Amino acid sequence: MANFALKSSSNSPLEVNEVMRFIRNRWGVLYQLKILIKGKSLYLQMMWGFLEQQSFPFNESEYVEHLAEVLEIVNRLGQAQKVRNWLLKVKGKPRIGLALSLPLKGDERLEEFVL
Numbered sequence: 001m002a003n004f005a006l007k008s009s010s011n012s013p014l015e016v017n018e019v020m021r022f023i024r025n026r027w028g029v030l031y032q033l034k035i036l037i038k039g040k041s042l043y044l045q046m047m048w049g050f051l052e053q054q055s056f057p058f059n060e061s062e063y064v065e066h067l068a069e070v071l072e073i074v075n076r077l078g079q080a081q082k083v084r085n086w087l088l089k090v091k092g093k094p095r096i097g098l099a100l101s102l103p104l105k106g107d108e109r110l111e112e113f114v115l
Contacts, residue, residue, distance in 0.1 A: 013075040033070050044102045048094040
């Protein structure tokens with residue numbers, strides 16, 4: 001596996017290509033990332049489904065579009081560096097029925113996503 005790092009600048013937003021390269025390099029496939037709203041909490045989840053899977057519901061352009069939407073929320077919440085750190089340190093990988101989950105902290109901007 002090639003050595004690849006995410007951007008280290010805490011002020012820079014996450015970019016789709018940056019995250020895709022990292023996920024593919026670390027896990028070998030492009031797992032789906034999604035935002036989960038549970039009560040008044042928000043989570044970033046790495047799901048067990050992946051782009052290269054025959055039954056995956058997105059084609060590549062739809063995957064990129066969906067990932068851009070997820071990263072837009074992360075970036076607007078100011079959580080880009082927290083997500084970078086999580087991607088670097090999270091142990092294991094998603095398994096069927098078990099997503100990897102990161103709670104996202106927000107300020108008043110969280111109300112924009114959690115109604």
